[in-house]
Amino acid sequence: MPPHAPADTGSDSAARTGDPAAPRAYRRRSGEPGPAPAPRSSRPSAGESAWPSRTSRSSRTSRTSRPGATLAVTSAATALTLMNYTAPMLTLPSMSRAFGTPASLQAWLLNGTPLGLAVLLLVAGSLADDHGRRRVFLLGTLALGLTTGLGAFASSTLTFVLARVAQGAASAAVLAASLGLLAHAYPAGADRIRATGVWGAFVSAGIALGPLLAGSLSLADWRLTYEALAVATLLVAALGTRTLAESRAPRDGRPDIAGALTLGLALAALLTALTLGRDGWLRPSVGLLLLAAVVLAAVFAGVERRSRTPMIDLTLLGRPAFRAATAGALFTGLAVIGFFSVLPALLQSGGGLSPLTAAWLFLAWSGTAFVVALQTRRLAGRLSATYQLALGFVLSTAGVLALLGALDDASVPRLLPGLIVAGTGSGLLNAALPRLAVDSVPQARAAMGSGANNTARYIGSSAGVALALALSTAGADVAAGASAVLGVAGAVVTLAVGRGR
Numbered sequence: 055m056p057p058h059a060p061a062d063t064g065s066d067s068a069a070r071t072g073d074p075a076a077p078r079a080y081r082r083r084s085g086e087p088g089p090a091p092a093p094r095s096s097r098p099s100a101g102e103s104a105w106p107s108r109t110s111r112s113s114r115t116s117r118t119s120r121p122g123a124t125l126a127v128t129s130a131a132t133a134l135t136l137m138n139y140t141a142p143m144l145t146l147p148s149m150s151r152a153f154g155t156p157a158s159l160q161a162w163l164l165n166g167t168p169l170g171l172a173v174l175l176l177v178a179g180s181l182a183d184d185h186g187r188r189r190v191f192l193l194g195t196l197a198l199g200l201t202t203g204l205g206a207f208a209s210s211t212l213t214f215v216l217a218r219v220a221q222g223a224a225s226a227a228v229l230a231a232s233l234g235l236l237a238h239a240y241p242a243g244a245d246r247i248r249a250t251g252v253w254g255a256f257v258s259a260g261i262a263l264g265p266l267l268a269g270s271l272s273l274a275d276w277r278l279t280y281e282a283l284a285v286a287t288l289l290v291a292a293l294g295t296r297t298l299a300e301s302r303a304p305r306d307g308r309p310d311i312a313g314a315l316t317l318g319l320a321l322a323a324l325l326t327a328l329t330l331g332r333d334g335w336l337r338p339s340v341g342l343l344l345l346a347a348v349v350l351a352a353v354f355a356g357v358e359r360r361s362r363t364p365m366i367d368l369t370l371l372g373r374p375a376f377r378a379a380t381a382g383a384l385f386t387g388l389a390v391i392g393f394f395s396v397l398p399a400l401l402q403s404g405g406g407l408s409p410l411t412a413a414w415l416f417l418a419w420s421g422t423a424f425v426v427a428l429q430t431r432r433l434a435g436r437l438s439a440t441y442q443l444a445l446g447f448v449l450s451t452a453g454v455l456a457l458l459g460a461l462d463d464a465s466v467p468r469l470l471p472g473l474i475v476a477g478t479g480s481g482l483l484n485a486a487l488p489r490l491a492v493d494s495v496p497q498a499r500a501a502m503g504s505g506a507n508n509t510a511r512y513i514g515s516s517a518g519v520a521l522a523l524a525l526s527t528a529g530a531d532v533a534a535g536a537s538a539v540l541g542v543a544g545a546v547v548t549l550a551v552g553r554g555r
Contacts, residue, residue, distance in 0.1 A: 120239075120297060120299065121239040121240055121245070121249070123297040123298070124235050124236065124239040124297070124298060124299070125236065125239070125240075125249050125252060125253070126297075127290065127293055127294045127297055127298060128191070128232035128233075128235055128236055128253065129252055129253055129255075129256040130256070130290050130293075131191070131195050131228050131232060131287070131290050131291075131294070132228065132229065132232055132253060132256050132257060132260060133256040133257075133259045133260035133263065134198075134260065134283060134286055134287045134290060135198065135225045135228050135229060135260060136256075136257055136259075136260025136261050136264060137260045137261075137263050137264035137267060137283055138167070138198065138202055138221060138225070138264065138280075138283050138287075139167050139168075139225065139260070139261075139264065140260065140261050140264030140265055140268075140395070141264045141265065141267065141268040141279050141280070141283065142163055142164050142218075142268075143164075143264070143265050143268070143395055143396070143397075143398040143399060143416075144264075144265045144268035144269045144272060144398055144409045144412065144413055145268045145272050145276040145279060145409075146160065146163055146164065146399055147399070147402060147403075147409070148272055148276040148409075149163055149214065149276060150163070152276070153208075153209075153210055153211045153214065154211075155211045159211055160523075161329050161519065161520060161523055162211070162215045162329060163211070163214065163215065163218070164395065164396075164519055164523075165325065165328075165329045165516055165519060165520070166214075166215040166216075166217075166218025166219045166221075166222065167218045167219070167221050167222035167225065168222060168325065168512045168515055168516040168519070169219050169222055169321075169322065169325045169326075169329075169516065170218070170219040170220060170221065170222020170223040170224075170225070170226065171222040171223075171225050171226050171229075171508070171509075171512040172222075172321045172325060172509055172512040172513050172516065173222075173223070173226075173317075173318045173321045173322055173325075174222070174223045174226040174227070174318070175226040175229065175230055175504075175505040175506075175508045175509040175512065176230075176314075176317060176365045176366055176502070176505040176506060176509050177226070177314045177317070177318070177365060177505070178190060178194070178226040178227040178229075178230040178231065178501075178505055179230035179231075179234070179365075179501040179502045179503070179504055179505020179506070180310065180314075180363075180364075180365040180366075180501070180502055180505065181309075182227070182230055182231040182234050182302075182501035182505075183234060183302065183303050183305075183498065183499055183500070183501045183502055184302065184303070184304050184305055184309075184363070185302060185304070186300050186301070186302045187231045187234040187235045187238065187300070187301050187302065187501055188231075188235065188294075188298045188299065188300040188301065189300065190227050190230070190231040190501075191227065191228060191231035191232060191235060191294065191298065192291055192294050192295060192298070193227060194224045194225070194226070194227025194228040194231060195224075195227075195228055195287060195288075195290055195291035195294060196288070196291045197220070197223070197224035197227070198221055198224035198225055198228060198287050199284050199285075199287035199288035199291060200284070200288075201217055201220040201221045201224055202217075202221055202280050202283050202284040202287060203280070203281065203284035203285075204217045204220075205217035205218060205221065205280050206277045206278075206279075206280035206281045206284065207277070226505075226508070229504065229508050230501050230504045230505040230508065231501055231504075232253070232504075233250075233253070233488055233491060233492055233500060233501065233503075233504035234301070234492075234500040234501030234504055235298065235301065236249050236250065236253060236488075236492070236500075237492040237497065237500035237501075237504075238301040238497075238500065239299075241497065244431070244434060246489070246492075246493075247431055247434045247489060248431045250485065250488040250489040250492070251427055251428060251429075251430045251431045251485045251489070252427075252428065253488050254427045254430075254481075254484035254485035254486075254487065254488050254489075255423075255424050255425075255427035255428040255481070255484070255485065256424075257427070257484045257488075258420055258421075258423035258424035258426075258427050258480065258481055258484050259420075259424045261394075261420045261423070262416070262417050262420030262421050262423070262424055265398055265412070265413040265416050265417075265420075266413045266414070266416075266417060267279055267282065267283075268409070268413070269408075269409040269410040269411075269412065269413030269414075270410060270413070272409055273409075273410065303497075303498035303499070305362075305363045309363065310357070310358075310361050310363050310364055310365050312357045312361070313354060313357045313358055313361055313364060313365045313366075314365060316350050316353045316354040316357055317350075317351075317354045317365065319346075319350050320346075320347050320350035320351045320353075320354055321347075321509075321513065323343045323344075323346040323347040323350065324343070324344070324347035324513070325513070325516045326343055327340050327343035327344045327347065328516050328517050328520040329516070329520055330343070331520060331524070355368065365502070365505075366502060366505075366506055367495075367499065367502070370494070370495060370503075370506075373494055373495075374440075374551065374552045374553055375439075375440070375490060375493065375494035375552065376494040376495065376503070376506075377551040377552060378439075378440045378443065378490060378494075378548050378549075378551055378552030379439075379487065379490035379491050379494050379503075379507050380506060380507065380510045381510075381544070381547050381548050381551050381552075382440075382443040382483070382486070382487055382490070382544065382548045383487055383491075383507045383508065383510035383511040383514065384510040384511070384513065384514040384544075385447065385514060385540060385541070385543065385544025385547065385548065386483050386487065386511055386514060386544070387510070387511045387512060387513065387514020387515035387516070387517070387518055388514040388515075388517055388518040388521075388540045388544070389447065389450065389451075389514075389518065389537050389538075389540035389541040389543075389544050390450050390476075390479075390480055390483065390518075390537070390541070391511070391514070391515035391518055391519075392514070392515055392517065392518015392519045392520075392521060392522050392537065392540075393454065393518065393522050393533060393534065393536075393537035394416075394419060394420075394476075394480075395515065395518070395519050395522070396519060396522045396523055396526060396533070397416065397419075398412045398413065398416050400461060400526060400530045400533070401415060401416075401461070401464050404461060404462045404464070404530050405461065405462065405463060405464020406464065407464050415464075415466065415469060415470075415473070416473075418469075418470055418473040418474055418477065419453075419473040419474070419476055419477040419480065420477065420480075421477065422473070422474050422477025422478055422480075422481065423477045423478070423480040423481035423484060424481065425481065426477065426478050426480075426481025426482060426485075427481040427482075427484045427485040430442070430481070430482060430485035430486070439486045439489050439490040439493070440486075440490070440548060440549065440552035441549075442482050442485070442486040443482070443483060443486045443487070443490070443544075443545075443548045444545040444548055444549050445479070445482055445545075446479045446480065446481075446482030446483035446486065447479065447483070447541045447542070447544040447545035447548070448479065448541075448542075448545050449475055449476070449478050449479030449482065450476045450479030450480055450483070450541050451479070451537075451538045451541035451542055451545075452475050452476075452479070453471075453472045453473065453474070453475035453476025453477070453478070453479060454472065454476055454534050454537050454538045454541065455472070455534075455538050456471055456472030456475060456476075457469060457472040457473070457476075457534050458531050458534055458535070459531065460472070461530035461531060461534065462529070462530055462531075479541075487507060487511070488504070488507070490507075491503045491504050491506070491507035491508075492504060518537075518540070521533075521536060522536070522537070
C-alpha cells in the first residue's frame with residue numbers, strides 16, 4: 055500500500071470488541087461502561103490539529119455495520135444492473151424497428167452501457183474509497199433508476215444510446231462501490247469467500263433474468279422492460295439508505311482529475327473505434343481513434359506515476375493475483391460476455407425463435423452459472439482463485455464448441471448440453487473474479503480493485519460484442535469459434551500472469 059493511504063475507517067468494530075479507544079458515543083448507545091472522560095483542554099496538544107480529521111468524522115457518523123443486509127442490498131442492486139445491461143439482447147430487434155435503426159448503428163444500442171461503464175469504473179472506485187462507498191453506491195443506484203426510466207421514453211436511436219451511456223456511468227458507481235462495501239463488511243476468510251460467491255451468483259442472476267424479463271414484457275411493449283427495471287432500482291436505492299453503513303479510506307491530496315480525464319478519453323476513443331470497426335477496420339476514422347486511445351493511455355500511465363492520489367496504483371501490476379484478476383476479467387469480456395451477449399439475437403435471426411423462447415433457452419446458460427457460483431464456496435482451500443478462473447475458461451470453451459452446428463437451426467436438444475457446460479464455466483468465472491479483485495489489493499483500496507477489474511471486463515465485453523457481431527455475418531459458427539479460441543487464450547494468459555507470489 056502506498057505510504058499515504060490510511061487504514062480503512064468507517065465502522066464501530068473497535069467499540070464492539072471492547073477497545074478502550076472506541077468512541078464513547080457507541081458505549082452510551084450500548085450501555086457498556088467506559089473510562090472516565092479526559093479533562094478538556096482549551097487548546098490542542100502539541101502535534102494535534104484543532105480540527106477533526108476526515109477519518110474521525112467518518113468514524114463518528116457511520117452506522118453499525120450489518121454484513122447480511124449489506125450483502126443483500128449490494129447483490130440486489132448488482133442483479134438489477136446486469137438485468138439492465140442484458141435487456142437489449144432481447145429488445146434489440148423491436149427497438150431497431152421502432153427507431154428505424156440501420157444495421158450499421160445497431161451495435162450502439164448494445165454498446166452504450168459498456169461505454170459508460172468502462173469509462174467511469176476506475177473513477178467511481180477511487181471516489182468510493184476516498185469519499186464514501188455508501189454515498190457513491192446510493193448515488194449510482196438512484197441515477198441508474200432515473201436514467202433507465204428516461205430510456206423507456208426514448209424516441210430515437212440517439213436519445214436511447216445517450217440514456218444507455220448514462221446508465222453505464224451509473225452502473226459503474228454501483229458495481230465499484232458494492233464490492234468495496236462487501237470487502238469492508240467481510241474483511242477476510244471464509245465469510246468473504248461466501249459473500250463474493252453470492253455476489254458473483256447475482257451477476258449471473260441478472261444476466262439470466264434480464265433477457266427473460268425483456269422477452270416476456272416485449273410481447274406487449276419493449277418499453278415496459280425499462281420501466282419495470284427503473285422502479286425496482288429506485289426501490290433498492292431507498293432500501294439502501296436505511297441499511298448500509300458508510301466506509302471510506304480517505305487519502306491526502308487533490309482528486310486525480312488529470313488521470314480521470316485522460317483515462318475517460320482513452321477508453322471512449324477505444325470503445326468508439328471498436329463499435330465503428332464493425333463496418334470496416336481499415337477506415338481512417340477507426341485508425342485515428344485507436345491511435346488516440348494508445349497515446350492517451352500512455353499519458354494516463356505517466357499521470358498516475360506522478361499523482362499522490364492515483365485512480366489506480368500502478369505498483370499493483372507487480373502482484374500476480376492482481377494481474378490474474380485483470381487478465382481474467384478482460385478475457386471473460388472478450389470470450390464469454392461478448393459472444394453470449396449476441397447469442398439471443400442469433401437464435402432469433404438464424405434459428406427463427408421467438409424472443410421469449412430465446413430467453414428461456416438463454417436461461418439454461420445463465421441459470422446454470424447462477425447455481426454454480428453459489429456453490430463455489432465448497433472449492434475454498436481446494437482450488438485457488440487463479441486456477442478457478444482457468445477451469446472456468448476451459449469449461450466455457452468446451453460448452454461453446456458443443457454449440458457448433460446447432461445454432462443455425464436452433465435445435466434445443468442439441469443446444470442444451472453445450473449451454474449447461476458453458477454456464478458451469480461462467481459460474482466459476484463470476485465467483486472467482488470479485489473475490490480476486492478485492493483480495494489482490496490492500497483493504498483500503500477495495501473499490502479501486504473492483505473498479506480496475508470491472509473496467510477490464512467491460513472493455514473486453516465491448517470488444518467481444520463488436521467482434522461477435524462482425525463475425526456473425528459470416529455465420530453463427532464463426533462467432534462461436536472465435537469465442538472458443540479466446541477462451542483458451544484466457545486460460546493460458548491467466549495462468550501465465552498469475553504465477554509468483
